[in-house]
Amino acid sequence: MSAKRMAYIVPQFPGQTHGFFWREIVELQARGVEPILFSTARPHDRLISHSWSEEAIGRTTYLATYGLSALLGALFRLPYRSVISELLSMGASDRLYFLRDVAICAPAALRLKQTCRQHGIEHVHVHSCGRAALIAALAFHMYGIPYSLTLHGHPGDYGVAQRFKWKNAKFVSVVSKALMAFLPELLGNALPARLPVRPMGVDTASFRRNSPYLPAAKGETLRLFCCGRLNLGKGHQDLLRAVRILLDEGRSVSLDIAGEDDSGGSGYRLVLESLVAELGLLGRVNLLGAVSGDEVRARLIKAHAFVLASWYEGVPVAYMEAMSCEVPIIATATGGVPELITDGIHGILVPVENPEVLAKAVSSLADDPERAIRIARAGRERVVSEFDSRLGAEMLIEEIWGRVAAEASPTTAKGVRAGRQLLP
DSSP: OOSOEEEEEOTTSSOTTOHHHHHHHHHHHHTTOEEEEEESSOOOGGGOOOTTHHHHHHHEEEOOOOSHHHHHHHHTTOOHHHHHHHHHHSOHHHHHHHHHHHHHHHHHHHHHHHHHHHHTOOOEEESOSSHHHHHHHHHHHHHOOOEEEEEOSOGGGGOSOHHHHHTTOSBEEESOHHHHTTHHHHHGGGSOSEEOBOOOOBOTTTSOOSSOOOOOOTTSOEEEEEEOOSSGGGTHHHHHHHHHHHHHTTOOEEEEEEBOOTTSSSSHHHHHHHHHHHTTOBTTEEEEESOOHHHHHHHHHHOSEEEEOOSSOSSOHHHHHHHHTTOOEEEEOOTTHHHHOOBTTTBEEEOTTOHHHHHHHHHHHHTOHHHHHHHHHHHHHHHHHHOBTHHHHHHHHIIIIIIHHHHHSHHHHHHHHTOOEEOO
């Protein structure tokens, strides 16, 4: 590529959990790359919470395109042979979903192509394997634009046609080794040649303390903090029940939860509000909604412990931010979490969907302040050494302008075709 320009696509950007993406964008710019920002659609206003959100919105092209003329223009270039082949490989229940997604994404692929041509973009990277990935895959079939993806969770959570989305990607970065285990069986020969494992990361220079961490003093209310969007899979309902157990044991506890549901407060938040009332936690639990990164840091600095009871995770940035601020972590041992936290060293790991064990872990940490301090320090060291947000930008630059360029070279193409490589 003559100029280092890339399309950078994040669904519903800038959302409440998108601090990592903005940090990666800033780091790419610092390294001489110009990311041209795209998204599927603007998020709900109540999910727009960061100090940089308005700047991001102003820089983002939203690809959702409506109207008969846009659809007809895109359908004229649709790769019908590939689409039909994908349909024939699917179960009957998935075919209607795929056709619907193609009809939605084809006009967006046309708009992506037009904007890429306007800005001289030669590569598209998508931080998703959902519809945004289908937009990139269709743009490749229709217009030959190279693309790559990042897998942030189990492929089954990102809709149908995963093989169609993956098989022409130049590479797919995967945020955890645990996710890698699912890929060969699910995707087989649709896996791209390169699958770098690169967790997301945190700005350790910003997420840090200005004073030492102090555990809860005897008789002091134990301040717990949690950060995660409000949905069933984040396990907030289990955390609420654990708080109830702690209160019933006579321990003074408060809990702040930062995050909102994807409907802007009219979805799973209502379930949690009802549970707070049912458990008698009014005044003890505060649902903060979507908050800025600065507010998350401020809450972390005040907290005695960070607790998140997710049923499944990749390698969540919320844990990294807490660890970077030297706050001891209590986490569920699920997905890629053990790749970040060694139980008893960088945090305490508990089983999923078990409020009783979760409450016991909180109590044990509160009753051993020296252990809390050790865990807090070890967590900071762990994140600084291996989970700095700059590493994601390094990976993208290497894969797009290093390895991808090398694969295009006649001298290396033969070797690349000889076998697929899975990075450790």
